[in-house]
Amino acid sequence: MADAPKDQKAESKTLQVRRIGNSIGFILPKETAARLDLKEGDRLFVVDQPGGGFVLTPHDPDFEKAMEVARRGMKRYHNALAELAK
Template sequence: MNEQTKIESGPGQVVATVEIKKIGNSSGLIFSKELMSRLNLSVGDQLYATLTPDGGIRFTPSNPDFEKAMEVARRGMKRYHNALAELAK
C-alpha cells in the first residue's frame, strides 16, 4: 500500500485520496480497494452527495431527503396508529 492509499482514522484527518478519471463522456471517482472495504461499499452502490456548510461535500449511502421524509412518516404513523389500524381492516 503506498502513501496515497494509506488509510488512517480520526476526525478531520485525510483517510484516503480519490482520483477523478474520464469514463466515456462522464467522469468517475476511483476508490481504492482498502477504502471500499472500510466504507463497506461494492461496485454499483449509489452514494448521495450533499454540500456541507463549510463548502465541502459529504457522500452518504442513504438519501438524506428520503430519511427526513421517513422520520415525518414515522411520527405520523405513531400519532395516528389507531386510525391507521382501523383503515387497514
C-alpha cells in the same frame, strides 16, 4: 476546539479525478469501498454540508427525510392505525 478521540481521528486520502468515457470520475480505494460496504453498481449520494463541504454516503438522504415524516404521522395517528390494523 477539542481534539477528536484517538479512535475517531480524521484520515485524509487523495483521489485523482480521471476521464471515464465521456465523463469524469474517481476510483475509491478498496479499503474505503469495503468500509462503506459498496459493491459494483451501488449508489453514493452527495450531501452538501454547511461551509461548502460535502459528504459521500450510501444512504439516500431523501429517503431518510420521507421516513421521518412517516414516523411522525404514525406516532400522531397511532390509535387510528391500530384500529385499522384489526
